[in-house]
Amino acid sequence: MKIEGSVFKYGDNVDTDVIIPARYLNTPDMGELARHCMEDIDAAFASSVKPGDIIVAGRNFGCGSSREHAPASIKAAGVSCVIASTFARIFYRNALNIGLPILECPEAAEAIAKGDRVSVDFDTGKIVDETTGKVFSAEPFPPFMQDLIRAGGLAAYMKTIE
Amino acid sequence: MGMTMTQKILARHAAKSEVHAGELILANLDLVLGNDITTPVAVGEFPKFSRKCVFDKDKIALVPDHFTPNKDIKAAAQCATMRNFANEQHITNYFEVGHDCGVEHALLPETGLVTAGDCVIGADSHTCTYGALGAFSTGIGSTDMACGMATGKTWFKVPAAIKVVVIGAKPKWVSGKDLVLHLIGMIGVDGARYMSLEFTGDGIANLTMDDRFTIANMAIEAGAKNGIFPVDAACLEYLKEHGAKEPVIETADADAEYVRTIEIDLSSLRPTVAFPHLPENTKTIDEAKGIKIDQVVIGSCTNGRISDLAIAAEIIKGRKVARHVRAIVIPATQKIWLEALEKGYLKTFAEAGCVVSTPTCGPCLGGYMGILAKGERAVTTTNRNFVGRMGHIESEIYLASPAVAAASAIKGEIADPEEVCK
Numbered sequence: 001m002k003i004e005g006s007v008f009k010y011g012d013n014v015d016t017d018v019i020i021p022a023r024y025l026n027t028p029d030m031g032e033l034a035r036h037c038m039e040d041i042d043a044a045f046a047s048s049v050k051p052g053d054i055i056v057a058g059r060n061f062g063c064g065s066s067r068e069h070a071p072a073s074i075k076a077a078g079v080s081c082v083i084a085s086t087f088a089r090i091f092y093r094n095a096l097n098i099g100l101p102i103l104e105c106p107e108a109a110e111a112i113a114k115g116d117r118v119s120v121d122f123d124t125g126k127i128v129d130e131t132t133g134k135v136f137s138a139e140p141f142p143p144f145m146q147d148l149i150r151a152g153g154l155a156a157y158m159k160t161i162e
Numbered sequence: 163m164g165m166t167m168t169q170k171i172l173a174r175h176a177a178k179s180e181v182h183a184g185e186l187i188l189a190n191l192d193l194v195l196g197n198d199i200t201t202p203v204a205v206g207e208f209p210k211f212s213r214k215c216v217f218d219k220d221k222i223a224l225v226p227d228h229f230t231p232n233k234d235i236k237a238a239a240q241c242a243t244m245r246n247f248a249n250e251q252h253i254t255n256y257f258e259v260g261h262d263c264g265v266e267h268a269l270l271p272e273t274g275l276v277t278a279g280d281c282v283i284g285a286d287s288h289t290c291t292y293g294a295l296g297a298f299s300t301g302i303g304s305t306d307m308a309c310g311m312a313t314g315k316t317w318f319k320v321p322a323a324i325k326v327v328v329i330g331a332k333p334k335w336v337s338g339k340d341l342v343l344h345l346i347g348m349i350g351v352d353g354a355r356y357m358s359l360e361f362t363g364d365g366i367a368n369l370t371m372d373d374r375f376t377i378a379n380m381a382i383e384a385g386a387k388n389g390i391f392p393v394d395a396a397c398l399e400y401l402k403e404h405g406a407k408e409p410v411i412e413t414a415d416a417d418a419e420y421v422r423t424i425e426i427d428l429s430s431l432r433p434t435v436a437f438p439h440l441p442e443n444t445k446t447i448d449e450a451k452g453i454k455i456d457q458v459v460i461g462s463c464t465n466g467r468i469s470d471l472a473i474a475a476e477i478i479k480g481r482k483v484a485r486h487v488r489a490i491v492i493p494a495t496q497k498i499w500l501e502a503l504e505k506g507y508l509k510t511f512a513e514a515g516c517v518v519s520t521p522t523c524g525p526c527l528g529g530y531m532g533i534l535a536k537g538e539r540a541v542t543t544t545n546r547n548f549v550g551r552m553g554h555i556e557s558e559i560y561l562a563s564p565a566v567a568a569a570s571a572i573k574g575e576i577a578d579p580e581e582v583c584k
Contacts, residue, residue, distance in 0.1 A: 013351055013352070013440060015546075015548045015549075017527070017528075017546070017548040017549070017550060017551045018548065018549055018550060021528065021550055022199075022228075022527040022528050022529055022551075023528050023529070025199045025228075025229075025529075026229060026233070026234060026236035026237040026240060027236050027240070028202040028203045028206060028240065028243075040549055040550040040555050041549070059352060060351060060352040060355065060385060063351060063352065063385065064287065064546060064548060065286075065287050065527070066200065066284075066285055066286055066287040066289075066301040066302060066303055067199065067200065067303070068200070068203055068285075068303035068304040068305060069199075069203070071303075072203075086352065086355065088352070088355065088385060089355060089356050089385065089387055090287060090301050090302060090303060093302060093303060093306065094302075094303035094305065094306075097303060097305040097306060097309075098303075098305055142186065144186045144317070145186075153305070154305050154306065154309050155207065155210035155211055155305070155308075155309070156210075158211060158309060158312075158313060159212065161188075162313075
């Protein structure tokens with residue numbers, strides 16, 4: 001599968017409190033939460049993000065809380081992929097479990113700039129910055145996680161192994 | 163090659179004779195935990211796992227603690243979703259506000275639901291707290307919680323480990339909070355990412371169980387999968403006293419592999435404060451003191467236990483909270499609240515000008531019960547000081563021990579307990 005979108009760029013240690021502030025967590029409605037996604041780090045995000053857009057960030061993206069509302073609100077906002085140098089552990093798990101595509105690629109995270117058009121081929125892990133022409137290669141997922149992603153998330157995957 | 167303590171617990175729960183760092187395993191679970199924010203999402207996901215019933219009604223703990231007592235209509239609806247699920251599924255360990263409830267990670271050890279050697283997941287990042295009891299416990303999301311409730315299993319990547327060797331004894335005003343803040347300051351908020359923090363060393367005997375809960379609780383703030391302590395006499399006594407199941411004591415092999423080893427001498431630690439906006443921005447009290455504050459919070463799953471309230475009461479007794487400071491004290495569970503009442507701590511707090519709340523996570527995550535306005539500063543015994551965590555994005559959170567928080571409440575600025583108690 002291949003996707004293409006414009007980039008929203010952030011730094012290191014983007015935590016789940018800025019991705020979706022807890023003051024909004026009195027609802028499990030991810031569509032409603034998407035309207036507040038990234039609000040405390042980028043107030044313009046929710047109103048300017050378009051379906052297919054990509055988040056690019058530095059180290060330890062999604063650190064902090066276990067709230068699945070963080071990757072789920074990013075997904076519900078229309079984001080097609082998050083590329084980061086590294087991901088915090090629970091965010092990484094949650095993203096795979098709910099089917100939000102994520103890629104670890106420190107070189108891409110460093111070089112890609114805000115507003116660049118970027119395409120991602122999930123089958124090969126190839127990331128292309130269409131604005132600058134630079135090409136990057138993301139870390140491939142271990143086979144188990146590829147199966148999890150292919151199944152479309154944890155619930156579907158568990159059925160395949162039982 | 164030998165295994166770490168965490169690896170041994172995981173191997174047993176995956177019915178394997180050995181596991182190695184990086185290996186993906188399917189593990190059996192002893193307990194699955196959720197709260198009023200994460201459980202409603204898990205309840206929504208539960209039907210996707212094609213099970214009518216949970217895997218074991220006695221091995222699920224549902225704790226309404228984050229936005230309770232219900233802070234608004236939507237929060238009330240989320241609690242109702244959780245309560246209805248608990249009733250439908252006949253969940254044994256559903257806790258109700260006022261009856262037997264409290265902040266989840268103070269509550270579960272207190273009720274004896276976790277024992278040494280257990281494998282526990284919780285849809286709350288501070289689930290790592292139970293490592294103090296020699297259990298493997300880690301935070302996961304709502305889909306994982308739903309999967310755990312349905313199947314009694316989950317997948318793990320076996321973590322590598324950092325060995326933290328604790329030596330020496332604590333000086334008077336130093337606590338577990340100071341140790342863990344110091345450690346996070348040393349290795350950073352992703353210094354233990356994906357790894358277990360395995361505590362060891364003679365100095366552990368000088369840490370109370372409450373110190374250990376605080377330390378294991380904040381392992382996540384260094385990015386760790388879990389933090390874990392060896393099972394010693396103090397741990398066994400705690401488990402017995404709280405009616406926990408028979409412990410299974412695992413110990414790390416002598417040839418277990420560690421990514422790195424860190425030594426911390428308790429006697430060299432100073433009261434430590436984490437400055438905005440990351441828990442790794444630590445300074446000693448000597449560098450931190452003098453910053454004017456607007457609010458103090460003493461409570462949370464990190465520091466709302468009886469010994470935390472005891473040291474705060476010791477400092478506050480006979481003194482007054484600075485006029486410009488709002489001091490909020492939150493005993494973490496109903497049982498702790500009652501004990502604090504019986505010991506006179508609540509009276510001490512109230513007479514000094516503190517407000518004492520019912521157990522809730524409330525202000526720690528910016529839910530309610532102490533939200534900060536633009537430009538306001540708080541010293542809190544909680545666990546995160548991210549941008550906007552407790553309120554306005556231009557508010558500031560300074561993380562500290564109950565002793566530093568209490569001293570700061572009296573002085574109206576970040577203060578050294580030693581100086582306030584002179």
